[in-house]
Amino acid sequence: MLAVLLSAWFLAQFDFFVVNVAAPSLERDLGAGPAALQLIVGGYAFAYASGMITGGRLGERYGQRRLFVGGMAAFALASLLCGLAAGPWQLVAARLAQGLAAAVMVPQVLAVITAAFPGPARARALGWHGVTGGLGSIAGQVLGGLLLEQDVLGLGWRAVFLVNVPVGLIAAPLAARLLPPPAPRAGARGQDPLGAVGIAAALALLLVPLTLGQDQGWPAWTWLCLGAGVPLGGLVAAWQRRLHARGGAPVVDVTLFLRPSFRAGIASVTAFMAYFASFMFTLTQLLQGGLGLDAFEAGLVFAPSGLLFGVTALLGARLVARYGMRVVVGGGAVTALGLGLLALRLLAAGEGAGLGWLVPAVALVGLGNGLVLPQLIGVALLDVSARQAGIGAAVVTTTQQFASAAGVAVIGTVFFALAGPGGGHAAAMARCALIDLALVLAVVLLVAHTARRARPGEHAPRAHAGRTAIRASGSSRR
Numbered sequence: 001m002l003a004v005l006l007s008a009w010f011l012a013q014f015d016f017f018v019v020n021v022a023a024p025s026l027e028r029d030l031g032a033g034p035a036a037l038q039l040i041v042g043g044y045a046f047a048y049a050s051g052m053i054t055g056g057r058l059g060e061r062y063g064q065r066r067l068f069v070g071g072m073a074a075f076a077l078a079s080l081l082c083g084l085a086a087g088p089w090q091l092v093a094a095r096l097a098q099g100l101a102a103a104v105m106v107p108q109v110l111a112v113i114t115a116a117f118p119g120p121a122r123a124r125a126l127g128w129h130g131v132t133g134g135l136g137s138i139a140g141q142v143l144g145g146l147l148l149e150q151d152v153l154g155l156g157w158r159a160v161f162l163v164n165v166p167v168g169l170i171a172a173p174l175a176a177r178l179l180p181p182p183a184p185r186a187g188a189r190g191q192d193p194l195g196a197v198g199i200a201a202a203l204a205l206l207l208v209p210l211t212l213g214q215d216q217g218w219p220a221w222t223w224l225c226l227g228a229g230v231p232l233g234g235l236v237a238a239w240q241r242r243l244h245a246r247g248g249a250p251v252v253d254v255t256l257f258l259r260p261s262f263r264a265g266i267a268s269v270t271a272f273m274a275y276f277a278s279f280m281f282t283l284t285q286l287l288q289g290g291l292g293l294d295a296f297e298a299g300l301v302f303a304p305s306g307l308l309f310g311v312t313a314l315l316g317a318r319l320v321a322r323y324g325m326r327v328v329v330g331g332g333a334v335t336a337l338g339l340g341l342l343a344l345r346l347l348a349a350g351e352g353a354g355l356g357w358l359v360p361a362v363a364l365v366g367l368g369n370g371l372v373l374p375q376l377i378g379v380a381l382l383d384v385s386a387r388q389a390g391i392g393a394a395v396v397t398t399t400q401q402f403a404s405a406a407g408v409a410v411i412g413t414v415f416f417a418l419a420g421p422g423g424g425h426a427a428a429m430a431r432c433a434l435i436d437l438a439l440v441l442a443v444v445l446l447v448a449h450t451a452r453r454a455r456p457g458e459h460a461p462r463a464h465a466g467r468t469a470i471r472a473s474g475s476s477r478r
Contacts, residue, residue: 056394076168265380331371
């Protein structure tokens with residue numbers, strides 16, 4: 001069951017990153033202009049993030065198994081349409097459909113893990129979730145580059161989309177057989193269409209300019225959208241609170257944010273994902289734009305980092321259960337050390353830094369990341385009940401996507417401004433690595449503060465999962 005669930009998470013992450021590798025081929029072979037390319041890359045991310053909370057709520061109402069199977073089948077179909085696209089705007093439409101399908105299936109992954117895996121099994125499952133996310137991100141670079149370089153079956157760029165189809169055709173029927181059936185829901189309340197539309201609109205006003213603004217030079221409309229998105233988000237939050245107070249069923253269960261563990265997890269995930277996505281983006285720019293590597297060679301630079309991420313993500317749950325959240329703090333320190341070494345080497349040697357220095361530093365970053373990210377997700381979902389698993393997982397995953405887009409937009413803009421027309425990629429990367437270092441240190445401080453404030457009785461000892469997680473957070477309560 002876990003393998004079937006994680007196949008959806010892998011596909012979603014893979015397709016988030018693989019289009020960056022395929023962009024030159026799309027421009028050359030499909031005739032995609034700058035606007036179409038931006039929507040091919042960013043449209044998926046927008047549709048994915050804006051629909052995820054609604055997808056999580058629908059999973060709670062109609063059953064995670066049903067939504068997962070339908071989402072996986074729709075994702076396979078949308079991937080097929082991507083691979084068959086005859087023009088750039090057909091591909092844009094198919095990518096939007098692909099993002100919406102991902103928004104339906106992905107929230108069910110963490111929801112089922114939270115509801116169906118008890119205690120230590122949940123911690124291990126979250127470790128595998130972290131491994132899968134990291135491998136999906138790396139595979140988007142490495143496997144995507146390999147598919148393009150080998151021109152599999154003469155398909156060119158189409159192969160990076162069509163490779164999803166057999167996975168979906170296998171996973172959907174297996175999910176229908178293996179995932180748990182929906183629990184009876186007595187007295188289920190109606191939906192909140194106003195909240196769903198409001199959340200999607202607020203996310204659109206924030207994500208679209210963050211996704212497209214950098215390439216378009218931040219025209220006036222991007223700032224107007226960002227300025228409108230913040231107050232609209234506030235109005236939607238107020239409506240959700242009011243609907244909850246009246247006994248309605250808001251899209252976002254506002255009681256989630258009353259839990260200190262959920263708030264701390266969301267804040268930590270936001271800072272960490274802003275760093276992680278921007279680091280992947282800026283390092284790719286350095287490797288391909290500054291050092292002249294092709295897409296496959298650049299992906300191989302990430303491979304040791306991805307391997308170490310996978311190993312430490314699997315070991316992390318066991319280490320945290322034994323030694324507490326100091327393991328996460330230590331992992332953040334290792335990541336910070338790798339970023340610091342990378343920045344110092346680039347400042348000292350510029351484009352002549354050499355891969356012999358860069359690969360070990362990036363590998364050190366991956367080693368620390370694996371000890372941090374899966375545990376942050378575990379903290380956020382620590383006190384989320386099975387009844388709230390769908391919406392809790394959707395909020396966490398939406399936070400990941402939004403923080404990733406914001407991190408790439410903001411730090412990516414800083415990178416290109418520092419690099420300038422002269423192509424000073426190494427100096428720009430060094431300074432962006434220092435910004436990433438500050439974000440990682442903020443996560444370390446937040447996790448350390450949360451662990452220090454954990455007190456007996458702060459979390460309900462409702463299950464073995466609760467005892468394990470409290471032990472992991474440094475509490476000595478029995």
